[in-house]
Amino acid sequence: xxxxxxxxxxxxxxxxxxxxxxxxxxxxxxxxxxxxxxxxxxxxxxxxxxxxxxxxxxxxxxxxxxxxxxxxxxxxxxxxxxxxxxxxxxxxxxxxxxxxxxxxxxxxxxxxxxxxxxxxxxxxxxxxxxxxxxxxxxxxxxxxxxxxxxxxxxxxxxxxxxxxxxxxxxxxxxxxxxxxxxxxxxxxxxxxxxxxxxxxxxxxxxxxxxxxxxxxxxxxxxxxxxxxxxxxxxxxxxxxxxxxxxxxxxxxxxxxxxxxxxxxxxxxxxxxxxxxxxxxxxxxxxxxx
Amino acid sequence: xxxxxxxxxxxxxxxxxxxxxxxxxxxxxxxxxxxxxxxxxxxxxxxxxxxxxxxxxxxxxxxxxxxxxxxxxxxxxxxxxxxxxxxxxxxxxxxxxxxxxxxxxxxxxxxxxxxxxxxxxxxxxxxxxxxxxxxxxxxxxxxxxxxxxxxxxxxxxxxxxxxxxxxxxxxxxxxxxxxxxxxxxxxxxxxxxxxxxxxxxxxxxxxxxxxx
Numbered sequence: 001x002x003x004x005x006x007x008x009x010x011x012x013x014x015x016x017x018x019x020x021x022x023x024x025x026x027x028x029x030x031x032x033x034x035x036x037x038x039x040x041x042x043x044x045x046x047x048x049x050x051x052x053x054x055x056x057x058x059x060x061x062x063x064x065x066x067x068x069x070x071x072x073x074x075x076x077x078x079x080x081x082x083x084x085x086x087x088x089x090x091x092x093x094x095x096x097x098x099x100x101x102x103x104x105x106x107x108x109x110x111x112x113x114x115x116x117x118x119x120x121x122x123x124x125x126x127x128x129x130x131x132x133x134x135x136x137x138x139x140x141x142x143x144x145x146x147x148x149x150x151x152x153x154x155x156x157x158x159x160x161x162x163x164x165x166x167x168x169x170x171x172x173x174x175x176x177x178x179x180x181x182x183x184x185x186x187x188x189x190x191x192x193x194x195x196x197x198x199x200x201x202x203x204x205x206x207x208x209x210x211x212x213x214x215x216x217x218x219x220x221x222x223x224x225x226x227x228x229x230x231x232x233x234x235x236x237x238x239x240x241x242x243x244x245x246x247x248x249x250x251x252x253x254x255x256x257x258x259x260x261x262x263x264x265x266x267x268x269x270x271x272x273x274x275x276x277x278x279x280x281x282x283x284x285x286x287x288x289x
Numbered sequence: 290x291x292x293x294x295x296x297x298x299x300x301x302x303x304x305x306x307x308x309x310x311x312x313x314x315x316x317x318x319x320x321x322x323x324x325x326x327x328x329x330x331x332x333x334x335x336x337x338x339x340x341x342x343x344x345x346x347x348x349x350x351x352x353x354x355x356x357x358x359x360x361x362x363x364x365x366x367x368x369x370x371x372x373x374x375x376x377x378x379x380x381x382x383x384x385x386x387x388x389x390x391x392x393x394x395x396x397x398x399x400x401x402x403x404x405x406x407x408x409x410x411x412x413x414x415x416x417x418x419x420x421x422x423x424x425x426x427x428x429x430x431x432x433x434x435x436x437x438x439x440x441x442x443x444x445x446x447x448x449x450x451x452x453x454x455x456x457x458x459x460x461x462x463x464x465x466x467x468x469x470x471x472x473x474x475x476x477x478x479x480x481x482x483x484x485x486x487x488x489x490x491x492x493x494x495x496x497x498x499x500x501x
Contacts, residue, residue, distance in 0.1 A: 023486055023490060066485070097330065212482075214477045215477055223407050232477065233487070262483055265479075265483035265487075269479050
């Protein structure tokens with residue numbers, strides 16, 4: 001019985017250690033895991049894929065450093081998809097912290113494409129193919145203001161250029177020129193996009209959210225308020241899978257590479273929950289006797 | 290294996306290890322990293338806010354370009370600081386009132402429409418909602434489950450009558466749905482936290498040590 005008692009009093013540091021080892025081994029051994037794409041992610045992919053040439057995709061980069069493992073791969077995969085299909089992109093942030101991370105994603109993915117580009121037409125050019133609008137607080141102002149005029153809300157871009165002088169912004173005036181808005185966020189911002197941008201101006205909204213908040217967002221997908229939905233590292237891996245298999249873009253897939261670790265980590269957590277419950281029920285039975 | 294030579298990667302890696310050290314027990318390395326993070330994050334936000342928002346959208350138009358209408362938002366903004374002066378601290382109610390008024394006015398119709406009306410529409414048993422599941426005839430089953438789940442969960446939160454009889458049954462069914470919701474949220478929380486650990490390990494083993 002001492003063993004059973006010990007099960008309910010395992011030192012939390014042992015649990016951390018076991019979890020770390022279980023997560024670490026698949027990362028080093030690079031054991032592959034098949035990614036099964038679910039309908040919410042596939043719908044988002046199809047929505048991006050069918051954006052007309054005269055419309056743009058808005059990506060709201062809303063992730064801070066603590067959300068990077070889950071949301072950054074989504075941002076990279078979305079940008080690769082958009083740039084490969086030559087879909088024009090407007091990037092923006094509603095908070096300060098994501099600014100540097102958004103710039104990193106835009107710069108790195110642009111570099112990936114430009115390093116193999118043969119001509120100017122093949123290249124991804126700032127101002128022509130994408131614009132980084134930067135940050136304009138508070139969030140409600142750009143959400144509502146862009147329905148009237150994007151350049152009024154963002155008179156200057158992140159780099160200090162006047163937005164109305166950029167070629168892309170010559171024909172992108174307001175939400176009427178936006179085919180889809182994807183919000184990558186760890187908070188409730190995707191819901192705000194639905195309430196203000198979609199509800200009032202009819203913009204199609206999709207979201208990439210952290211797993212911890214995923215359960216709060218599925219109802220918006222079910223009602224059709226979200227065109228598509230990516231949740232956590234698994235959602236990011238699914239989008240990476242689609243970008244690789246359908247567009248044949250073979251680049252680093254951070255979320256997909258992490259999936260085996262995620263699976264084994266879950267199994268360990270389940271095992272500890274079962275062990276803890278066995279210990280609890282055995283002890284309770286003993287006390288009742 | 291190729292260890293990074295970038296000082297920034299090293300600083301980042303050592304700070305990550307300092308934060309991880311809290312898992313063993315609280316210690317000065319962890320506290321240093323925590324305070325540094327809060328300081329840097331706030332410093333970055335305040336500086337960015339000043340240079341990229343206050344200067345170009347308020348100070349420059351008002352003081353350099355002489356656009357006198359900007360004096361109105363300037364004064365309203367300044368009123369926030371009156372709370373530090375006890376005699377006139379009541380003036381802070383003016384900017385707070387304006388802010389609350391603006392947000393409430395903008396949000397009540399929008400959130401009612403998006404979060405209540407649309408969600409009710411999504412719960413009602415209609416053929417459109419059956420098809421929204423994209424699950425063939427199973428769409429009807431899922432819609433009925435959601436319909437029952439919403440009604441029973443709402444009945445659990447009806448406290449004006451004792452939970453007996455029909456209300457007792459529905460509220461107990463409601464608890465089952467609420468618990469399933471909590472379970473899903475907990476499962477996703479585990480996934481999120483393990484993802485964070487994986488992200489840091491990918492950085493430490495990849496960007497820093499060059500093992501993966």
